[in-house]
Amino acid sequence: MEFIVLEYTIAGFMPVILAAVTGTLVVQQVFGDEPVFFIPGIAMDSYWDLPWIFLEGIVIAVLAAGLIRLMVICHDRAPKPIAVRIILAGLVTASLGFVVPEILGVGYDTVNQALQGSIPLMILLLICCTKLVATAINLGLVMPIGLIGPTLVIGAMAAGVDGERPSFRARFLRYSWHGRHDGRCAASTSSGPHGLNGTDSQS
Secondary structure, three states: OHHHHOOOOHHHHHHHHHHHHHHHHHHHHHHOOOOOOOOOOOOOOOOOHHHHHHHHHHHHHHHHHHHHHHHHHHHHOOOOOHHHHHHHHHHHHHHHHHHOHHHOOOOHHHHHHHHHOOOOHHHHHHHHHHHHHHHHHHHHOOOOOOOHHHHHHHHHHHHHHHHOHHHHHHHHHHHHHHHHHHHHHHHHHHOOOOOOOOOOOOO
């Protein structure tokens, strides 16, 4: 709120500071002080990666706009009774979670797997889209689910898709090299000393 109204006061910051310190102490006492995410070494291979990063930013912006738009649509069409909204939110989440269990819970384990590059490309896309739909519907139905955690998972899955680009490029080059190599071997075999049909041309 201080960032919105541009008023910074001690009375406004003290509750935030106390909540942050208390939450950190409780989490470290219960879960330990190990980091939540294990981030590998990330570096650009060349400046040619910059256009891909720019494109990734555009894709994530489109995902954010889609999340907001779908949330507004669900909010405008949500039923008034809170019991009906809770049932609808539960049915949608359970149905999507049955198909894609990775969208359930906080999702930090899924984010770590995406950071390590251990999730296939199609699964990343599936988790990203399903988590976006589930989050937008639950927020549109005014469910107290929070926004930071789900958007973190959605962003990590979208970034993981771009992270699969080097491995996809390596597979493409490997398959292309094998195809050219097999073609050259076949050509050299067919045009060898035995002629085109594999028979001795001097007999």
